[in-house]
Amino acid sequence: MRVLVVDDEELVRAALRSVLGHDERLHVVGDCDGPAAVDATRALAPDLVLLDVDMPGAHGIGVVLPALRALPAPPAVAMLTALDTADHLEQALRQGASGFLLKTMEPRLFTDAVRLLAAGGVVCTPPxxxxxxxxxxxxxxxxxxxxxxxxxxxxxxxxxxxxxxxxxxxxxxxxxxxxxxxxxxxxxxxxxxxxxxxxxxxxxxxxxxxxxxxxx
Structure with missing residues (x-):
């Protein structure tokens, strides 16, 4: 299962690569910031894009998410956030996101959720x-x-x-x-x-x- 990580913070991208790298069923094909997300998706053909909700210069939900969903062969997209915000979740669902994951999730549960999303499932973390x-x-x-x-x-x-x-x-x-x-x-x-x-x-x-x- 091919995963692309999109976040404006390089440290966050590296941490997610490390967490997901412990599951041999997941392959992080690349990582980038928001402005590069669409081109990276075209080039790398991920099954799932993990997309930060809000990034400087590229609003995850309002700009990048609809652009990804408009591609000829759109990947599943799950939004990433450090805050559990109901407004963000509802907006993400409206724009076609398949999931909404908290960055504060326990690593093994996060990996389980990513694997399900990459396989075509729907995951929205509580509360x-x-x-x-x-x-x-x-x-x-x-x-x-x-x-x-x-x-x-x-x-x-x-x-x-x-x-x-x-x-x-x-x-x-x-x-x-x-x-x-x-x-x-x-x-x-x-x-x-x-x-x-x-x-x-x-x-x-x-x-x-x-x-x-x-x-x-």
């Missing part, structure tokens, strides 16, 4: 993503469309939405527990409650619910 995904659900009908009334995920608690987001990211129960600071048994309890509330019978169906409701 802010749960509320934003719920907002998208309230405005955007799923397929098949749910009955009229509150958004599909509105029946879930905030904590259940956080667990659901990490399930959609492909994380196992032990990693979800570590990420959210709870026990594995508690994670399983939340999963059982979500299955009942959403009327699904599998973990895969739970993840599919998030992917459907996250699409702009």
């Amino acid at each position: 802010g993503s749960a509320a934003v995904l719920a907002g998208w659900t309230a405005r955007t009908p799923a397929a098949p469309a749910p009955p009229a009334g509150p958004g599909l995920l509105d029946v879930l608690t905030d904590r259940e939405r956080e667990v659901l987001t990490l399930i959609a990211a492909g994380l196992p129960n032990a990693d979800i527990a570590a990420c959210l600071g709870m026990g594995v048994t508690t994670v399983k309890t939340h999963i059982g409650a979500m299955k009942r509330k959403l009327g699904v019978d599998s973990r895969v169906a739970l993840a599919a619910t998030v992917h459907r409701t996250a699409a702009p």
Whole structure:
């Protein structure tokens, strides 16, 4: 899986190269700053571009992201930020981003998320993503469309939405527990409650619910 890192800080780019280099399934084909992102993408043909949200001279969401998505064979794009900002997440989804990753994530979880994104998945890291995904659900009908009334995920608690987001990211129960600071048994309890509330019978169906409701 080919990854291009785009950030205005060389130190950040080097750190991400180092983190992702520990997974033999990921190959960082290059790194650059924002103004060089489109040309680098054309030349290197990455499966995934990790794009800083805001860079001097090249606004990640407002300028670089739409330019990348307009390419004839656009890669998946995940936004990188040090701040968990709901406004940024919603704007990124509108512009066609496949994910939104915090730079403060634990390295192994970050690598797991990047691998899923490069394979075509959708990953939005908590805690802010749960509320934003719920907002998208309230405005955007799923397929098949749910009955009229509150958004599909509105029946879930905030904590259940956080667990659901990490399930959609492909994380196992032990990693979800570590990420959210709870026990594995508690994670399983939340999963059982979500299955009942959403009327699904599998973990895969739970993840599919998030992917459907996250699409702009």
